[in-house]
Amino acid sequence: MPVRVAVIVLSWNAADALLPCLAAVLRQSRPSDKLLVVDNASADASIAQVAATLPEVEILANSRNLGFAGGMNVGLRHIIAASPSFDVAVLLNQDTLVDPGWLAGLLAQFDEPQVAAVGSKIRYPDGRLQHAGARLEWPLGLVRHVGWGETDQGQYESPRDYALLTGAALALRLAALVEVGLFDEGFWPAYYEDVDLCWRLVRAGYRLVYAPAATLAHQESHSTRDEVTRMAYYHQGRLRYLLKRLSLTELSEAFAPAEASYCAARRATPEERALRWAYAQTLAHMHDIVAARMPLHLNEDAAHAHIVSVLHRLQQVPGQTHYHAALTSAQQLLG
Template sequence: MQKITRTWRQRLLSKLAMVSKKIVRWIPMTATMMNLQKLQHTRHKKTQLFDFLIEDETIDFSTTETPTVAIILILFNRAELTLACLKSIQANVEVAVELIIVDNNSSDESSLLLDRIKGAKILLNDSNLGFLKACNQAVIHASAPHLLFLNNDSEIGDAGISDAIRTLESDAAIGAVGAKILLLDNHLQEGGSIIWNDGSCLGYGRGWERDDPRVNFERDVDYCSGAFLLTRTALFRELDGFDEAYAPAYYEETDYCVRLHKAGYRIVYQPRTEITHFEFASSEGSSQAVELMQRNAEKFRDKHGDFLSTRKAPSLNVIGLARHFDHTRPRILYIDDRVPHGFYGAGFPRSNDVVGELVKHGAHVSIMPYNFPFEDTWSTAYSDIPESVEVLLGFGRHNIRQWLETLDAPFDVIWVSRPHNMAHFYELIGEKRLGGATIVYDAEALFGIREILKAETAGKPMSPTKAASVIEKELELAGYAQQVVAVSPAEREHFAEHLELADANIHTLGHSITPRLSDPPFEDRTSILFIGNMDYCTAPNADSVLWFIQHAWPTIADAIPDVTLDLVGSNDCEAIQSINLPRVNVHGRVADLRAFYDKARIFIAPTRFAAGVPYKVHDAAAAGIPVVTTPLIASQLGWQNSNALVVCEADAATEQTPFAGGCLSLLNDRERWQQVRDAAHAAVVQDCSEERFSQDVRKILDNCHFPN
């Protein structure tokens, strides 16, 4: 570290002492303008600044890499906040940075601080040009493809800016990206901003909790604050930068974003990127800022009357709509047990695909995890959910009534998945806050059929009267909906026979799977594979695995000494967890299944009771793994008369069970293995195409009067 001379050190200490005395006198005078938290924050940052300067520290932004982003800082005093901002850039920005600093003739320690910064482009003005003009001045010197306008009284959060850059680069139509802006108390300053039709603006979410679901999903917005505004360098120059009619500051970023909209670009709010903002640090106070805002609002109204005519009138009752740039798109509330991650199995891969299709068809989608509202965190919720979906973590059946009371805009469609959720939710139908939404009941499966088969499997069959009652009770739930969705043609017929709904309002929606044949040949495959949720020992998947281990695996293991059995999936069933047999591997949930598909010679689905259509069988067939299963599954798939499966009874015969024989017939016969593989692939292409799934979702939405 470079040493300073004794004379220079004495001068520095003398200057700091004088500044310190001024601060002591200044604090009581400004206490009426700044809250105690800001005063405490300022004192803390001043101490850090003094330590930094006394210890001869430096901050080095030099890089040999080509910069990804030019970060532009405009200074007018407040060196203590600038230092904190610079340290946050150094600590949390993960990409190569071109740092451009413009000092608007600061009179505090800023000049001392700037002497300690290496690897930055520093521009010194003889007078205070204001924020806007200084930004335009800085951009002249930028060479990076992206610009980040960042207030010097802000600090970049631990997550850095990579998510914001990723968002900007994800679509050439995105012109600018904003961040979640937090106040010093960790509450929201804004999560994207709204422009009303009178030219006034609202920072969406101000004062809310940082983790409020309403500000934790990506969305297109009217504009984002210039405290953090990421844009494309070439685009900013093409639009001639910030309009200097708004100098010295305020409304320049609003005007820029509106000009981007008019040019056909999107403005996106990205909540994974966060900054903490001091707010009003470089102005003489919030009153001066308000005065500037009012003056520039009039200029803005005069310039953009055409744009303002497309905005909502100011009202807290419509902010749920106005928070979106395209506030005319329908809103859909999707209710399921949990956030529908595909890796859960048990119908959730299909639910995941439904959500994705609703987004593709232009809906603003909100997910309510009805029974497991606290299962996810923000770090897991969007692992396979579109980032533009609002995930209502913390909200479910336990507090849905309270949630409805705070609903700031009605939904157009409410899509309820699974009968137990509909059984609870239907009590809310007719609630004023639902606003006449169309109710879609997605049965996912007729669970009553599963319970009837389960009772038969246990040797305690239901009487015909009780069985009919079980089915009838479940079908009654559909009577509360305007649209009903079944997973298979067979189950659709049950609804059609029992409901008074028009035939066009009862739909079939299967699975969306893209075939992806795994490469290894027959000879290189050595395992038997099962994939599925095994959390509950009495549920179909766990029951089938336990049956297979007891009745089929011994025969197969004896016949083929080198064959292995892989059991993959979420697993809370103690009986499966405790399996300790040679060549039987219990893996639990696995994110990437390709390695298992690549080594599997066959897939097993020895299901004895179930309802719906098994996604796991479709998925295995799509990967080119021949499936051995039961007549029940073959019937559910509609493949009982094809060569796409090897179908065997899963009985408990004292001698070799037919299921074991079916497995061995494929394990030992390459030619038959290839025939079944080819037939299953063709069946998946026919039944589960993405195009067909998308068209079927579109038909349902059309019946909900959903615009194209």
């Protein structure tokens, strides 16, 4: 039977970008079976304009901003519950312009049942490459996009497996998603929810494939234009992901010393402010992070209790928002 596919576009205060994005999706050589917009309580005219000009687009309007993970999960639950059922959901950022063969390029990689996610070849508006797959730089967990900033000369024209693909334009097999679970909504408002989901899919034995025929342009960071704010959210997501994934040994012996060096090298820079904020937020949400970690590290119950106890004390340290104090305490805890 033909694959049934839905495209989900998450919208938030970007009326100037949303209509062109949707129009490009509607011009696909292989049309989607549904085009769904999930709006995260936009204050502009985004949804009114879509409703007035594109009646074929279904709209779900959230009463508040649920972030990327929460907003996309609203759309995914809606698609999973639909009848007749869908096989694939494609997540797409609002500040993108997909090429006519984009969707066909994604779906061509789903022939094998172990393929759970397919990623796109993404370029900046000026034509430079933005994403041809992705990797994590260990032990800091920094995301590195393959091909980033390069001129596209055909060097990434072969499909290949990666352990990480960006969620900006990502196709997901719904059966695999139901098995491993939807996005972790603790990654609010954005960043690393896609890293976390990719890790869980790979951990469950699935493949993630980069599809060079699925091409598009992406403005990037349209919803968060202030650079310090963007970096703060990025590091907050990174810390949540690492605290969920890494073993206690990895945290103490690899991550902590590398993080100390990374922080020291960014003293008196805008990123220092972002890191300071991210550490404070991570400490404030440690109960939730530990709860998310526990099912993934079933033999660490006693260690988890100890972490919670010590991190409660960390939160009482004067000047706790200074990442150096937090890092020193964390190293003592994990060392």
